[in-house]
Amino acid sequence: DTEVTQTPKHLVMGMTNKKSLKCEQHMGHRAMYWYKQKAKKPPELMFVYSYEKLSINESVPSRFSPECPNSSLLNLHLHALQPEDSALYLCASSQVRPGQGAHEQYFGPGTRLTVT
């Protein structure tokens, strides 16, 4: 099973709302990632969790708050977003092999977020 699931598929929220994006994988991967992707652009790395600990935060504004409750789940909590935050949010996971780092990533279908 190489599936990463994400919910919801689409989300429309106002600038004062609080919402959460969810990601789940059951491949035993110990690295999980959040990316933001604008149309016709490559994905931009936001956060990396390795063994359920936040290992990389790419200077993401605090209105995005990640959480990794266990090795299978990854959440992204959203609060007071701006219209420019509208994008496709992709979750990914990968194995971590000692001495070799992370390997190929498996991506979920993404959540298309619109901030009004």
Add this chain to the structure above:
Amino acid sequence: AQKITQTQPGMFVQEKEAVTLDCTYDTSDPSYGLFWYKQPSSGEMIFLIYQGSYDQQNATEGRYSLNFQKARKSANLVISASQLGDSAMYFCAMRGLSGGSYIPTFGRGTSLIVHP
């Protein structure tokens, strides 16, 4: 720092023909991995093929092959016998050591259109 360059914003190919998508990279890390992903208009990033920096042979996966030329720092994707379903964005990515962590870096992508 690591860098991935995809110089072809768009490519066109006739159905059943082969096509090569270019990717060059730069890194100071002797241990790295190179990946290609396909992203259809639906948004999901699909892992296609992987090449490790120490692999002696070029990677192949079905109709996909990776033309790895280490001295030239290039990792071009070759798609043989193109199909209409191959129309998508294609991203080259590299996993390398940056700031003590292994992080993926994506190129800007190439949009491939397969004509019937």
